[in-house]
Amino acid sequence: MKKYIFTLLLPLTLFANLSVAVSYPYIGALTKVIGGDKVDTVVLAKGNWDPHFVVPKPSLITKIRDADALIMNGGQLEIGWLPPLIDRGANPKIAINAKTFLDLSQHVELLQKPLSVDRSGGDVHPDGNPHFHLDPNNILVLAGVIKEFLISIDSSNSAVYEKNYTEFSGMWNEKLGLWKVKMAQKRGVKIVQYHDVMAYFNHAYGLTSIATIEPLPGIPPSSKHTIELIELIKKENPCCILHDVYHSTKTAEFISEKSGIKVISMPHDIGALESIEDLVSLFDYLTSAIK
Amino acid sequence: MKKIVLSTALCATLALAGEGGGSFDQSKFIPDISLIVDTSFVHRNVSNSDLDNNAPTSNYGNYGTFKEFNRDNGFNLNYGELALHSNVDQAFVLDAVFHFSAGSVEIEEAYFTTKTLPYRLQIKGGKFKSDFGRLNSHHHHTWDFVDAPLVYNGFLSPEGLNAPGVQLQWLAPTPWYMRVGFEAMQKGNGGTFANDFDKKDGEALYIGYLKNSFDIKDASVLLGVSYVNGLSNVKDADTSTQLYKGSSEIYGADLSVKNYFDSYSYISWQSEFLYRNMKSDDKLLFDDKKQSGYYTQLVYQMDESWKTGLRYEGFLQDSNGVKTTADASYKTSEFAQIRLQYSHDEAFKLRNENKAIDEIILQLTFTIGAHGAHSF
Secondary structure, eight states: OHHHHHHHHHHHHHHOOEEEEESSHHHHHHHHHHHGGGEEEEEOSOTTSOTTOOOOOHHHHHHHHTOSEEEEOOTTTTTTTHHHHHHHSOOGGGSTTSTTEEEGGGGSOOSOOOSSOOGGGOSOOTTOOOOGGGSHHHHHHHHHHHHHHHHHHOGGGHHHHHHHHHHHHHHHHHHHHHHHHHHGGGTTOEEEESSSTTHHHHHHHTOEEEEESSSBTTBOOOHHHHHHHHHHHHHHOOSEEEEOSSSOOHHHHHHHHHHOOEEEEOOOSTTSSTTOOSHHHHHHHHHHHOO | OHHHHHHHHHHHHHHHHHOOOOTTOOGGGOOEEEEEEEEEEEEESSOHHHHHTSOTTTTBTTBOOOOOSSOSSEEEEEEEEEEEEEEOSSSEEEEEEEEEETTEEEEEEEEEEESOOSTTEEEEEEEEEOOOTTTTTSOGGGOSSSSOOHHHHHHHOTTOSEEEEEEEEEEOOOSSEEEEEEEEEESOSSGGGOOTTSOOOSOEEEEEEEEEEEEETTEEEEEEEEEEEEEEEEEOTTTOOEEEEEEEEEEEEEEEEEEESSSSOEEEEEEEEEEEEEEESOTTTSOOEEEEEEEEEEEEEOSSSEEEEEEEEEESSSOOOOEEEEEEEEEEETTEEEEEEEEEEOSOEETTEEOOEEEEEEEEEEEEEOOOOOOO
């Protein structure tokens, strides 16, 4: 009898997909590309809200409760919301240091790592700027990391993951070439941001971020800082304010009114704007944003 | 004495953290340490002695009340709370909260939680805040108002259900969020289930609850029911006079709806109802009591900095009236909050006469160090 049950159950386990929970939509997209039809992905955060301030709703616990693996951005981007979910998820597979847990920030070089941290300097990330996925060159690195990760937990499908990765990297390399050409004449252009979300994009294409609308990381705009910023814009003449989609553009519009600077909405992830449906459209948009 | 040992231990750890390198350097293993300081200025129309000299059974009809925070008219240093958190190893997490207040140190919480149990089970043990109700497990610095609802103060004591014990929780494999929990706790935490100074002789509290949550678009709905039973052996702290002897049970029901507009602003409506049934051991000495109380509150978080709230609460039996509270708070960052609260409390009785309390509290709360994110 037992044998029968075993043979009945066997095909089920063989064809059961790996269920991978990921923190942000871009990680979900990469996991889907590499995992293909062998992996089901569950994305926790919404692409059009602030990645620092995801709400740790109980419904998200339900999403990670039965996951076989968890992939997160890291670099303390999830510090305000993922730990209480992991604590309450009662799922040993998503525990930090489990071999089914992946912190992507451990595999890329982080920019802007502060030499010393103090909260009088705002809500700084001690490990460096965590928005590394906005350098399209890093996307390729992350795809490789996710491929290795999936193979390490599901070696039986390694051929599928290798094939998907090869296809993706071929396509992506082509795109990288196109975006490079498009952005070549933007090198050296000065920009202003709300929060330094675009640091890696700027790094990749040689844009210079001269200031942020928030006076310190994570601290809402103040009138004193805004007035200083208007003076700086008049002096330095940056091309535009690259604004994230989730903060109010009220202050940016005020600055624009006083200095004539353009405000450009910059999606940071898939779903940030309705037209951003995948990784290619994200970078197509970003590389066309500065006219 | 406790204080000295603790602060010496803390200094030693901090000194260790400062040392770099060395063959036996362990500074990387330092736990998350944070300090929360809560201070306030209080102005109310009732003197401190009027509040203190009321027998606990007379203040709110048959409900006891003791002020834990904001006790004095004028300036108050409510507490300094030292919280530590770290993985013990691959199997356990350890959390501890040391509550320093004027003249005393208390281990508010010190508990382990398991990490690797199968079947979505988790066990917690040590001294911890019970998950009874919606509010009981939340720390003071995360509350939406300066003070706890009257029914919490009266039924569960200002510290809430917080005692040595053990907890088993199970996350059900349902399409929505459902958590079932059972707890057994040493009694003696004030409120319904006797005072701290009582001798404990294995008379446990038994607690059970069921919590559910689901989303409707950007709104999260939380629905919970809770139950606790145990012996009530209540004595007056100063005179040791027996105030009540019997067995009691409390039923709780809570409903919260929190709707997010964007990453920074939300409106939330939260209500709880508690029903207490006390059965006297000796009807000649003490009456059976059936009592219930409620609160309902609306909180609006406008943006990253501003938040405001309105609370309405009272009791259904032996009630003198209701209490209304309004507050507004401003955060300079996630780590500092200034709050102004006004309340008008008609549920209070002074020497058996109804006496409305009007109270204004200006509260400042600070957090430094590595403090973990709060759950929903």
